[in-house]
Amino acid sequence: MKKFVLALGAVAAFAAAANAQTVVTDTDGNGTFSIEELTAAYADMTAETFAAIDANADGEVDADELAAAQEAGTIAE
Secondary structure, three states: OHHHHHHHHHHHHHHHHHHHOOOOOOHHHHHHHEHHHHHHHOOOOHHHHHHOOOOOOOEEHHHHHHHHHHOOOOOOO
């Protein structure tokens, strides 16, 4: 019984992790995300990935660009 409870707990923890979404925080409150803000949420963010996400090349990623990158699989949701 003890093993069953432990296994059930492990499955529940795995399911919760699989459904978790990455949260990106606009720490400076300017309405867009800098490479530093995205790197805080996505540890593997590179300058190249950031540039690919920044569709209008303004040096910031807005909510639409972030959503498009997530939908395209460029970054995780």
